[in-house]
Amino acid sequence: MSLRHTANDIGLSPNGKALDSDSSIVGVRVPQAQSFIPRMIARDFLHYRTICFGAKQIAMMADEKSPARISHRLFATSCSEMGIKMKILLTAVNSKYIHSNLAVYSLKAYHDAHSDRKDTVELAEYTINQLQEEIIKDIYKKQPDVLAFSCYIWNIEMIHRMICELKKILPDTDIWLGGPEVSYDAKEVLKNHPQIKGVMIGEGEQTFCELAACYENFDENCEKELLKVRQICFRSQTGEIVATPYRELMNMDELPFVYQDMRVFEHKIIYYESSRGCPFGCSYCLSSVSRSVRFRSLPLVFAELQIFLDAKVPQVKFVDRTFNCNHERTLALLHFLRTHDNGVTNFHFEVAADLLNEAELAEIAAMREGLVQLEIGVQSTNLQTIEAIDRTMNLEKLKKVVASVHSVGNVHQHLDLIAGLPYENLERFEQSFNDVYNMQPDQLQLGFLKVLKGSKMYQNAKEYGIVYIDTAPYEVLYTKWISYADVLTLKAVEEMVELYYNSRQYVQSLTYLREFFDTPYAMFAYLADYYEKNGLFAVKHSRMTRYQHFYDAAKLRIMQVQKAPDSADFSGTQAESGCEKTKDMQMEAQLELFTELLIFDLYERENLKTRPPFAPDLQPYKNVIREMAVVYAMPKTAHFELLSERTLQKAGISVDLPERESQKQTGRPDSPNRRIWTAFDYEKRSCLDYGAAVYLLAFADTAGDKKQ
Numbered sequence: 001m002s003l004r005h006t007a008n009d010i011g012l013s014p015n016g017k018a019l020d021s022d023s024s025i026v027g028v029r030v031p032q033a034q035s036f037i038p039r040m041i042a043r044d045f046l047h048y049r050t051i052c053f054g055a056k057q058i059a060m061m062a063d064e065k066s067p068a069r070i071s072h073r074l075f076a077t078s079c080s081e082m083g084i085k086m087k088i089l090l091t092a093v094n095s096k097y098i099h100s101n102l103a104v105y106s107l108k109a110y111h112d113a114h115s116d117r118k119d120t121v122e123l124a125e126y127t128i129n130q131l132q133e134e135i136i137k138d139i140y141k142k143q144p145d146v147l148a149f150s151c152y153i154w155n156i157e158m159i160h161r162m163i164c165e166l167k168k169i170l171p172d173t174d175i176w177l178g179g180p181e182v183s184y185d186a187k188e189v190l191k192n193h194p195q196i197k198g199v200m201i202g203e204g205e206q207t208f209c210e211l212a213a214c215y216e217n218f219d220e221n222c223e224k225e226l227l228k229v230r231q232i233c234f235r236s237q238t239g240e241i242v243a244t245p246y247r248e249l250m251n252m253d254e255l256p257f258v259y260q261d262m263r264v265f266e267h268k269i270i271y272y273e274s275s276r277g278c279p280f281g282c283s284y285c286l287s288s289v290s291r292s293v294r295f296r297s298l299p300l301v302f303a304e305l306q307i308f309l310d311a312k313v314p315q316v317k318f319v320d321r322t323f324n325c326n327h328e329r330t331l332a333l334l335h336f337l338r339t340h341d342n343g344v345t346n347f348h349f350e351v352a353a354d355l356l357n358e359a360e361l362a363e364i365a366a367m368r369e370g371l372v373q374l375e376i377g378v379q380s381t382n383l384q385t386i387e388a389i390d391r392t393m394n395l396e397k398l399k400k401v402v403a404s405v406h407s408v409g410n411v412h413q414h415l416d417l418i419a420g421l422p423y424e425n426l427e428r429f430e431q432s433f434n435d436v437y438n439m440q441p442d443q444l445q446l447g448f449l450k451v452l453k454g455s456k457m458y459q460n461a462k463e464y465g466i467v468y469i470d471t472a473p474y475e476v477l478y479t480k481w482i483s484y485a486d487v488l489t490l491k492a493v494e495e496m497v498e499l500y501y502n503s504r505q506y507v508q509s510l511t512y513l514r515e516f517f518d519t520p521y522a523m524f525a526y527l528a529d530y531y532e533k534n535g536l537f538a539v540k541h542s543r544m545t546r547y548q549h550f551y552d553a554a555k556l557r558i559m560q561v562q563k564a565p566d567s568a569d570f571s572g573t574q575a576e577s578g579c580e581k582t583k584d585m586q587m588e589a590q591l592e593l594f595t596e597l598l599i600f601d602l603y604e605r606e607n608l609k610t611r612p613p614f615a616p617d618l619q620p621y622k623n624v625i626r627e628m629a630v631v632y633a634m635p636k637t638a639h640f641e642l643l644s645e646r647t648l649q650k651a652g653i654s655v656d657l658p659e660r661e662s663q664k665q666t667g668r669p670d671s672p673n674r675r676i677w678t679a680f681d682y683e684k685r686s687c688l689d690y691g692a693a694v695y696l697l698a699f700a701d702t703a704g705d706k707k708q
């Protein structure tokens with residue numbers, strides 16, 4: 001129950017007299033109360049519009065001489081006796097439902113651990129995908145006395161829009177902002193947004209706790225109290241913008257563990273912080289502003305990780321900026337995770353791959369498939385660029401480490417690239433893209449430079465001719481080296497990479513299609529061009545239509561390559577000059593292989609209800625399929641497909657069926673491209689890429705099968 005809510009619910013006497021002399025509750029409407037409550041009280045309580053006092057409080061007022069003391073005592077005793085409480089709402093607007101905002105949980109946990117008012121701070125989490133009106137409505141219903149938003153580049157524009165409306169409907173609510181997006185230009189934020197009372201700068205736990213106390217205790221001079229809170233910038237009652245001094249960085253061990261009740265985080269990604277800060281100084285990154293790194297003690301970290309392991313949460317993402325910046329600690333953590341594996345939980349880290357040493361790599365190599373995944377920032381393979389952005393990276397070492405991890409095949413590696421960096425034009429970026437693609441990451445994240453307030457890049461933007469969007473996320477438009485048209489091309493390429501590479505739904509077909517292009521970048525640029533020319537970017541697609549567009553684009557490309565005068569076949573052998581028939585046969589074989597690989601990709605992910613138009617009809621085989629399901633004891637959900645030996649080999653599956661069976665079933669043991677009944681079992685999936693288990697059952701006797 002908030003102050004305002006309670007006051008509205010209780011009948012108030014317009015003249016300030018007791019409603020019922022027998023009752024311990026009397027009502028006072030504050031404007032009238034000004035005549036007998038000292039001015040200070042009236043001013044303070046006007047903040048809450050109306051308030052009710054018990055008889056005890058009225059008596060106390062009469063006894064008390066000092067207005068300030070009356071104000072303070074009255075507030076505290078009245079509120080607690082009448083069950084009225086201050087409501088401070090910590091609000092997060094996440095980019096996706098599955099995310100949770102660690103910052104607001106940490107602020108609340110720290111506050112609750114250090115305050116005797118444990119019930120004043122509430123949390124509210126929303127997403128940027130919700131309607132703004134829905135969020136405003138929900139916040140209004142909560143009637144907060146203080147409303148604090150956690151601000152990042154992905155939500156700041158929405159928050160600014162919302163606070164304009166919120167201030168209209170909650171005029172007495174003080175609005176505070178915090179987070180990286182407002183920490184580096186707090187004064188500007190306050191100047192530009194008159195609805196905001198103040199900004200919490202930087203690390204927030206201690207600051208928020210002290211700020212909340214100012215409101216909770218509501219001393220005789222709240223503004224005087226605010227001046228004592230370090231690291232805030234606020235608007236005084238006279239309209240002046242006041243900044244308080246900075247505070248010491250916190251000891252990480254003083255942070256409470258926020259995941260005491262795991263039920264709150266069901267179906268959410270768990271974010272965990274075992275360190276703050278980064279020892280490196282990349283000029284585009286805010287983590288480089290303070291080079292200091294602070295660690296949470298390992299015994300504490302182990303105990304907390306064990307809680308996640310015991311709860312069998314699906315994924316824990318470390319938000320540590322460079323997880324492996326300390327060898328001894330990294331090795332201890334990796335060893336702990338390997339030896340305490342629960343068989344389920346996946347741990348995600350951001351690492352500097354070139355720093356991983358032999359011992360750490362050996363720990364990783366010995367881990368269960370899918371126990372950890374690594375996010376590795378490469379950003380560029382252009383050494384001049386790397387130097388210009390103050391990045392410390394040994395590219396050759398990084399390549400070796402990525403290859404070493406890849407060779408074991410038990411860990412997903414996400415490699416990041418940034419477009420729009422200094423000294424990288426489109427051509428040079430293509431090379432960075434190809435270099436990173438050739439490292440065979442499981443995810444290739446193509447990002448665009450964001451010029452963040454507070455970063456060194458922000459200061460150097462003019463020097464590099466970097467022009468970027470004025471509002472968040474401050475993404476690059478063009479630079480001295482790359483034009484806006486180039487940026488648009490890369491945006492389209494990025495969309496293709498997301499769809500056809502990072503989705504991991506086209507692994508085999510995409511790998512094969514790559515053979516028809518000079519470089520990986522050329523393939524994605526071709527797909528982007530195909531989408532552009534066919535107006536496909538502007539349309540929403542179902543999963544099946546995505547497959548169909550990919551099939552159509554690939555078919556066109558295979559035909560173009562074969563019809564080109566200097567065409568070479570896919571294995572690199574020059575086709576006989578003028579031999580159109582041979583070319584056509586080759587093209588048909590290539591198309592057939594591509595189609596089967598696409599069918600393989602499709603069914604490896606999902607047993608679709610609708611059969612794609614490019615897949616052959618399996619209706620004539622329905623009896624054989626039914627029989628096979630029984631004979632091979634396959635689950636009901638399994639899918640059966642007829643695939644050629646060549647397709648399966650191309651997909652990395654060795655065809656090792658007993659020859660005897662081959663002869664019995666086909667009668668053609670030497671057939672160059674025998675077809676094999678293949679089963680996809682969705683009840684057994686890979687924990688790395690979620691692909692179904694694939695079984696080769698038997699060579700097909702096509703004619704005989706159909707007869708049954």
Ligand code: SF4
Pocket residue numbers: 278279280281282285286287288321322377
């Ligand atoms: S980009 Fe990564 S390595 Fe560089 S300063 Fe930021 S967190 Fe540290």
